[in-house]
Each structure stands twice: as C-alpha cells, then as structure tokens.
Amino acid sequence: xxxxxxxxxxxxxxxxxxxxxxxxxxxxxxxxxxxxxxxxxxxxxxxxxxxxxxxxxxxxxxxxxxxxxxxxxxxxxxxxxxxxxxxxxxxxxxxxxxxxxxxxxxxxxxxxxxxxxxxxxxxxxxxxxxxxxxxxxxxxxxx
Numbered sequence: 001x002x003x004x005x006x007x008x009x010x011x012x013x014x015x016x017x018x019x020x021x022x023x024x025x026x027x028x029x030x031x032x033x034x035x036x037x038x039x040x041x042x043x044x045x046x047x048x049x050x051x052x053x054x055x056x057x058x059x060x061x062x063x064x065x066x067x068x069x070x071x072x073x074x075x076x077x078x079x080x081x082x083x084x085x086x087x088x089x090x091x092x093x094x095x096x097x098x099x100x101x102x103x104x105x106x107x108x109x110x111x112x113x114x115x116x117x118x119x120x121x122x123x124x125x126x127x128x129x130x131x132x133x134x135x136x137x138x139x140x141x142x143x
Contacts, residue, residue: 025048026048026083026084026085029085030050030051030052031048031049031050031051031084032048032049032051032082032083032084033046033047033048033049033082033083033084034046034047034049034060034070034074034080034081034082034083034091035080035081035082035083036070036073036074036077036080036081037073037077038069038073039072039073039076039077045070045073046083047070050109051082051084052104052105052106052109054104054123056125056126057123057124057125057126058082058089058091058123058124058125058126059104059105059121059122059123060121060122060123060124061102061105061109061113061118061120061121062096062118062120062121062122063113063116063118065120066096066120066122071096071122074094074122074124075094075096078092078093078094079091079092079093079094079124079127080094080124089126089127090126090127091124091125091126091127092124092125092126092127093124093125094122094123094124095122095123095124096120096121096122096123097120097121097122097123098119098120098121099119099120099121100114100119101114102114102118102119102121104121104123
C-alpha cells in the first residue's frame with residue numbers, strides 16, 4: 001500500500017496545527033473533534049478531523065494512512081466520541097476499508113483525496129440513544 005502524499009506532514013500537524021485548530025474546529029460545519037483513549041497510556045486524546053456523513057454513519061478519510069495511532073486506538077477500543085457543534089455523539093463499530101475511488105466522499109473531496117493518494121477510510125456508527133420518557137410519564141418500574 002502506498003502512503004498518502006501528505007503523510008510526511010503528520011508531525012507538523014500533530015505538534016502545531018492540531019493544538020490551534022482544536023480550539024475552534026468542533027464548531028465549524030464539516031469538522032469535528034474525535035475523543036479517544038490511548039491503548040497503553042489510558043490518556044484521553046482529542047483530534048480535529050474532517051467529518052463526512054453517509055447513510056447515518058460517520059466516515060473519516062485516513063489522510064495520513066491507516067497506521068496512525070488514533071486509528072489503532074479507536075479500533076482497539078471499539079469506538080470513540082465525536083464532538084461537533086456543542087453535541088457529543090458516541091461512535092462504535094469501527095470498520096476500516098479501502099476505496100481507491102473514494103466513492104463515499106463528496107465529489108470535490110473525492111478528487112482531492114485521489115490526487116493525494118488517499119485510499120483508506122474509517123467508518124463508525126452512532127450508538128443508538130434510548131428515548132427519554134417525559135417528566136411525569138409512567139415507567140416500567142411504576143406499577
């Protein structure tokens with residue numbers, strides 16, 4: 001598998017770009033912050049990401065390749081949390097896949113991803129949230 005062209009910029013992004021963008025990117029459309037736990041450190045990390053929705057799932061282009069730590073951590077944990085525009089969504093069932101055509105991405109993004117040789121993606125599903133009964137409504141324990 002060939003590495004994406006921008007993989008060489010990962011150290012710069014991790015040390016300089018992410019700390020700055022982490023402050024505001026979660027409030028912008030098309031972006032989010034994923035929060036996940038390190039496999040060995042147990043520490044919680046927060047990484048700014050481009051966000052794409054497809055058929056109710058969240059799809060992330062692995063622009064630095066599939067062997068980066070955040071992907072390994074999310075796969076090992078079976079999910080992560082996504083922070084976007086004041087909401088937190090728990091994601092689970094991570095599925096890594098290869099798609100040289102980037103078919104799940106919007107057309108302009110698809111062209112860019114092919115140009116920089118990104119072929120790997122990660123898809124996660126939101127954890128279903130149980131409906132909350134209105135205040136005063138009977139519950140199963142009433143009876």
